[in-house]
Amino acid sequence: MTINTLSQDGVQRQQMPCLTKMERMIISMQDPDMGIKLRNQRLLITVIPHAMTGIDIVEWLIKKFSISDEEALHIGQLFVKYGYIYPLKEPRNLILKADDSPYRFQTPYYWMSTRWPASELDYAIYLAKKNIRKQGELIEYEKECYNALHKRINHTWDFVVMQAREQLRASKQRRKADRIVLECQEQAYWLVTRPPPGTLDNIDYGPERRTMNTRVQLNAEFYKKEIEHNRISLARNRVKSSICLESYVKYCEQYQPHDPIMQGCLPSNPWITDDIMFWNMNSEVVAVPTKLRVECWSFSFMELLNDPMGRKEFLTYLEKEFSAENLCFWQACEDVRHGETSKIPEKVDEVYKQFLSPGASRWVNIDSKTMEKTLEGLKHPHRFVLDDAQMHIYFLMKKDSYPRYLKSELYKNLLARAIVPQETKKSVFPFMRRQRHSSPSPALATQTGEDDGKAKNSNSVKSNSGTASRL
Amino acid sequence: MGKDECKTMLDALNKVTACYRHLVIALGSTSDSQNLREELKKTRKKAQELAVANRTKLTTLLKDKSISKDDRAEYERLWVLFTSSMELLEVDMKRSLEIGQDFPLKVPTRHLIQTGMTGSTTTVAARAMSVQNMKYEADASIDTVDLKELETEIAQVDQMMEEMEMKVQVAPWAVEAKQEAGAELKSTVSVGNSSVGVISICEEEPKETVEGETGLMKVQ
Numbered sequence: 001m002t003i004n005t006l007s008q009d010g011v012q013r014q015q016m017p018c019l020t021k022m023e024r025m026i027i028s029m030q031d032p033d034m035g036i037k038l039r040n041q042r043l044l045i046t047v048i049p050h051a052m053t054g055i056d057i058v059e060w061l062i063k064k065f066s067i068s069d070e071e072a073l074h075i076g077q078l079f080v081k082y083g084y085i086y087p088l089k090e091p092r093n094l095i096l097k098a099d100d101s102p103y104r105f106q107t108p109y110y111w112m113s114t115r116w117p118a119s120e121l122d123y124a125i126y127l128a129k130k131n132i133r134k135q136g137e138l139i140e141y142e143k144e145c146y147n148a149l150h151k152r153i154n155h156t157w158d159f160v161v162m163q164a165r166e167q168l169r170a171s172k173q174r175r176k177a178d179r180i181v182l183e184c185q186e187q188a189y190w191l192v193t194r195p196p197p198g199t200l201d202n203i204d205y206g207p208e209r210r211t212m213n214t215r216v217q218l219n220a221e222f223y224k225k226e227i228e229h230n231r232i233s234l235a236r237n238r239v240k241s242s243i244c245l246e247s248y249v250k251y252c253e254q255y256q257p258h259d260p261i262m263q264g265c266l267p268s269n270p271w272i273t274d275d276i277m278f279w280n281m282n283s284e285v286v287a288v289p290t291k292l293r294v295e296c297w298s299f300s301f302m303e304l305l306n307d308p309m310g311r312k313e314f315l316t317y318l319e320k321e322f323s324a325e326n327l328c329f330w331q332a333c334e335d336v337r338h339g340e341t342s343k344i345p346e347k348v349d350e351v352y353k354q355f356l357s358p359g360a361s362r363w364v365n366i367d368s369k370t371m372e373k374t375l376e377g378l379k380h381p382h383r384f385v386l387d388d389a390q391m392h393i394y395f396l397m398k399k400d401s402y403p404r405y406l407k408s409e410l411y412k413n414l415l416a417r418a419i420v421p422q423e424t425k426k427s428v429f430p431f432m433r434r435q436r437h438s439s440p441s442p443a444l445a446t447q448t449g450e451d452d453g454k455a456k457n458s459n460s461v462k463s464n465s466g467t468a469s470r471l
Numbered sequence: 472m473g474k475d476e477c478k479t480m481l482d483a484l485n486k487v488t489a490c491y492r493h494l495v496i497a498l499g500s501t502s503d504s505q506n507l508r509e510e511l512k513k514t515r516k517k518a519q520e521l522a523v524a525n526r527t528k529l530t531t532l533l534k535d536k537s538i539s540k541d542d543r544a545e546y547e548r549l550w551v552l553f554t555s556s557m558e559l560l561e562v563d564m565k566r567s568l569e570i571g572q573d574f575p576l577k578v579p580t581r582h583l584i585q586t587g588m589t590g591s592t593t594t595v596a597a598r599a600m601s602v603q604n605m606k607y608e609a610d611a612s613i614d615t616v617d618l619k620e621l622e623t624e625i626a627q628v629d630q631m632m633e634e635m636e637m638k639v640q641v642a643p644w645a646v647e648a649k650q651e652a653g654a655e656l657k658s659t660v661s662v663g664n665s666s667v668g669v670i671s672i673c674e675e676e677p678k679e680t681v682e683g684e685t686g687l688m689k690v691q
Contacts, residue, residue, distance in 0.1 A: 050585040108499035157648035159555040166489035173594035181587040
């Protein structure tokens with residue numbers, strides 16, 4: 001049997017919200033009064049109802065939602081792309097044309113669904129049916145898929161053949177017009193779900209979750225847990241998008257001068273000019289830091305701590321204030337958290353001796369509740385046993401020492417001393433391209449024949465006309 | 472012989488599965504109607520009867536230790552066919568529940584999707600039930616009442632499939648299909664013994680394909 005992608009109880013996929021919204025819109029299009037105007041499609045002798053033109057769809061969308069032309073066309077495109085509406089004239093071309101090209105609605109069974117992804121078995125049956133109908137004349141990529149499926153689900157291939165034949169026999173029971181619609185529908189569905197090579201996949205189902213041990217008992221215990229979980233989720237802290245967007249904008253504004261891509265970097269972008277001065281000037285240990293770097297420390301406490309030079313400066317300042325043990329404690333806790341598991345007990349022990357035990361040489365000031373909890377936890381040390389204490393000290397530094405550091409003479413002097421690198425002088429002949437050579441890589445060394453070809457190609461790559469270049 | 476009986480039953484199940492799928496495709500569209508809901512219900516019940524019968528037969532055969540190796544291979548193949556059929560049925564039942572819930576029939580403004588299909592599905596259902604004509608006797612609230620039954624039936628099918636997985640140890644990768652690729656293009660002799668009592672419309676298929684048709688549009 002084919003591996004079932006439908007998971008067991010409790011782990012059901014959800015329908016993507018955008019698809020649910022599209023479905024609602026499609027349903028509202030069916031309204032006899034306010035819905036879309038439908039016409040008949042005439043095929044030689046058969047007449048099939050319920051067809052509409054592209055321009056009908058666009059106009060209906062404009063009227064119903066009071067939107068612009070462009071937006072209506074875009075939404076219409078989404079409908080066709082996701083298979084809720086399919087074109088009748090050029091079925092393989094899944095786009096919406098705002099003219100009199102005919103379209104039709106897709107039946108709910110064939111709607112795009114993240115809850116029910118199409119299975120290989122279904123696709124195999126479809127290809128087998130098509131094979132029968134077209135007497136073996138499948139399109140190239142369909143033939144390949146057919147052969148691949150034949151290998152992959154070979155154990156159930158007899159079923160594929162049986163089912164394909166039976167499905168065709170069943171559809172022969174309907175009248176001609178319906179049969180044509182059925183074929184069109186199915187074809188449209190598979191064009192969307194298994195797009196031909198070269199077209200983009202419409203939907204990403206996400207990784208398949210093959211959790212083997214999710215057979216849950218649907219008993220009182222299970223439901224109690226579910227209720228609890230949902231209650232906690234409801235009480236979750238939520239931020240209005242207006243507020244978080246504001247802070248997002250502020251963040252972008254604050255960091256924009258620091259972004260090498262948005263603002264450019266001085267002296268020059270090493271990737272373009274092959275000049276690594278930028279990296280040298282911003283390395284960990286440097287006599288005079290750049291102005292941007294020092295400014296960055298004032299944005300947030302984390303920025304200061306993450307920069308090794310910043311941390312060193314801060315330590316110097318704390319030493320003057322006789323509260324350096326806080327930072328040392330914090331660093332030691334970080335070491336425990338991110339270090340080797342085998343060394344944790346001894347590290348924690350060290351920390352206790354140095355910082356936490358009564359009468360320790362570098363005793364840190366933690367409130368009694370946290371201290372009690374930490375001491376209790378020290379009996380069974382693990383990676384996160386010092387988390388509470390570390391958090392306490394972190395906030396202490398952040399609220400108290402950090403703002404004072406930013407106002408201190410130490411910081412201000414450093415800021416004044418910090419340099420703004422000069423932009424490298426542009427070459428006198430700006431149209432001279434710098435010789436590009438690929439870095440010596442072991443792979444290239446073994447392919448001397450192709451080297452020349454590669455070098456020639458890389459030399460012809462053009463750089464931005466505005467960037468600095470040197471010979 | 473056990474094998475022939477099995478094959479006939481499997482064919483019957485296969486036929487009903489195909490018809491059921493066909494009916495579910497019509498759900499929610501303009502082909503939907505009270506009759507369709509009743510057809511779905513009847514077909515579903517028939518499918519379940521056949522499923523249970525198939526399962527009992529096959530499990531007894533597979534449990535028998537005294538059968539030959541060839542026989543065993545054949546029964547395993549039939550078992551795989553049976554489970555594939557059940558898979559399709561299970562999915563279709565779940566989907567019919569979902570779509571049935573989304574498109575109730577007895578509401579003031581019906582919003583069935585206008586898919587271009589307007590004919591009835593009676594003949595398909597008749598084929599599934601192996602009868603000449605379908606009789607409709609359900610009352611108007613079938614679209615909601617039936618859904619509850621459907622839920623319980625889905626739970627039953629789930630349970631049955633779980634049991635099947637546990638009790639019968641058949642390795643799917645060890646089974647080889649009898650048909651090679653492209654076998655469906657040959658004569659329509661099916662794998663088992665196909666049941667003959669069906670109605671078929673002997674309309675000739677026109678040669679032209681549907682894609683690339685230039686449809687003349689007429690305003691309704």
